[in-house]
Amino acid sequence: MALEHAILVSLLEKPGSGYELARRFERSIGYFWNATHQQIYRVLKRMESDGWIDVREVPQQARPDKKEYSVAAAGRAALHGWLNEPIEPESVRHDLAVKIRGAAFDDPAALIGEVDRHRQAHTDRLAHYLAGERRDFTGPEASDPPDAGRELQHVVLRGGIAYERMMLAWLDDVLATLHRLAADR
Amino acid sequence: MALEHAILVSLLEKPGSGYELARRFERSIGYFWNATHQQIYRVLKRMESDGWIDVREVPQQARPDKKEYSVAAAGRAALHGWLNEPIEPESVRHDLAVKIRGAAFDDPAALIGEVDRHRQAHTDRLAHYLAGERRDFTGPEASDPPDAGRELQHVVLRGGIAYERMMLAWLDDVLATLHRLAADR
DNA sequence: TGCATCATGTAATCAGTTACATGATTTT
DNA sequence: AAAATCATGTAACTGATTACATGATGCA
Structure with a gap:
């Protein structure tokens, strides 16, 4: 599974909320990896409890508050591990x-x-x-x-x-x- | 979902057993659609109980008997329905x-x-x-x-x-x- | 007034993967 | 004697999709 890793890469490129990640997955990243917001929120929760990412509550004016996630040391380590582990050349579904x-x-x-x-x-x-x-x-x-x-x-x-x-x-x-x-x- | 439909097409091209289908998915078809035998056996069972496919017990010498599946009228109709229903241009996972x-x-x-x-x-x-x-x-x-x-x-x-x-x-x-x-x- | 955007989630279901299980025959 | 091929399945788990749910602001 690599949704966690896709999220790590995206958060390393730029920290953001679940909502923002969902939008990125719709646009740029979404063209080679897709995920819905429901999926993303669930995985973010797991990643947080695993200590891969940190959260920061960001109050906003005229908008609901958001939780901004950023990659923690353990997340970086997890990414490093994944990068050095071979993956199968993907079989596509056409x-x-x-x-x-x-x-x-x-x-x-x-x-x-x-x-x-x-x-x-x-x-x-x-x-x-x-x-x-x-x-x-x-x-x-x-x-x-x-x-x-x-x-x-x-x-x-x-x-x-x-x-x-x-x-x-x-x-x-x-x-x-x-x-x-x-x-x- | 389209594993059912991939199986229908494969069985229309040539009837065969679950095992044979698994091999086809490993080879030719598997390059644009993959599935394991476990998955295939489960789906075949469902398709059979839905009347999409017929089974015929084929006794073999020096080999375990096999169940040869072929597409029934309802299966052809299901395929027709699927073919005339738009699908989303797939988002890949790279x-x-x-x-x-x-x-x-x-x-x-x-x-x-x-x-x-x-x-x-x-x-x-x-x-x-x-x-x-x-x-x-x-x-x-x-x-x-x-x-x-x-x-x-x-x-x-x-x-x-x-x-x-x-x-x-x-x-x-x-x-x-x-x-x-x-x-x- | 209604729709789009921002923002977060739960619950149910479906699909896919991994592990386990059996047993004969044929090839190395 | 061991490994590969033929042949079929069950069980447990993980991942993904769909539906449901809420609530504020801003724009047409």
């Missing part, structure tokens, strides 16, 4: 691939709309990533010594960009195949 | 991406070995896919009318190939970044 193979036993043409929707979603994500890259990773080049955090965030973002581009190309391939099957029969 | 960002708060160089291991795993998978493509999708071209099942299986396989190629290129990018950070500091 629902869409199952649907495509399933379409052989149904109407392939009926899938076109669905694939189009996915294509649109990936187009949007790609645009979102590229905007983020332009915002955060252009301008003042490599400081010396280089900022490791910045470099590493950038390489992860480049991964997201490569993934979306690959998906778009593949979805075009899928659409061409579906159209071909719909045409000649 | 543990490795979390580790890479986490390395900013630890030693980036320590991650090199791990990333190398992943690179090797993806190289192996790519080779496996390409071998499968050569075996199953070369030779006698487009029959007329084309075999929809074959075409759709091929386009899914092309997706797997594109994914592995993208990952290899990205992991090279990651390795270059890690080496750079390890060198100048």
Whole structure:
């Protein structure tokens, strides 16, 4: 399990409340890791009682108070342990691939709309990533010594960009195949 | 949930036992959907009691008897329903991406070995896919009318190939970044 | 007045993983 | 003699999803 670790990394990058973490998981981090607020609150509670994170009550005006979490020494140690422990190259779950193979036993043409929707979603994500890259990773080049955090965030973002581009190309391939099957029969 | 549906598709492509399904999930299908035998046996039982699949006891010589499952009318209907119901473009979980960002708060160089291991795993998978493509999708071209099942299986396989190629290129990018950070500091 | 945002949670259920369990045959 | 393959399952636990619940402020 690694939701704990994803939270640790996010809190090391910037301390924040459960609510803020949930929003980060919806946006940036959420593209390679997702979690709902219910899940996050539960895990934060466990992490706190395990001494991985510290809490600080932050009173706010015109807003409910929030609990700001930050990483404690034990949390850093836990992250260190996890980083030095091998993980399995993840086996993905591509629902869409199952649907495509399933379409052989149904109407392939009926899938076109669905694939189009996915294509649109990936187009949007790609645009979102590229905007983020332009915002955060252009301008003042490599400081010396280089900022490791910045470099590493950038390489992860480049991964997201490569993934979306690959998906778009593949979805075009899928659409061409579906159209071909719909045409000649 | 879609394990049921993945099983339906697999059984439509070819009826088989729980054990055989588990093996298919390890090999071909397992690259875009994974499931253990325990999970599969449980789901098969539920699907059977829901009337989605039929069972046939197959006695074998020199081997334990097996239960061969095949898709019933209700199962086909369930698949049809699922195919015509939109699914969310999946949010993936990239543990490795979390580790890479986490390395900013630890030693980036320590991650090199791990990333190398992943690179090797993806190289192996790519080779496996390409071998499968050569075996199953070369030779006698487009029959007329084309075999929809074959075409759709091929386009899914092309997706797997594109994914592995993208990952290899990205992991090279990651390795270059890690080496750079390890060198100048 | 109604909806969105900020902020936190509980409870129930469902899905997935790990461990345990059995037993024959075939291959090294 | 030991390990791998074929074949099926149960039990316990952990993780994830969905539904329910509350309550203030600010905007249209």
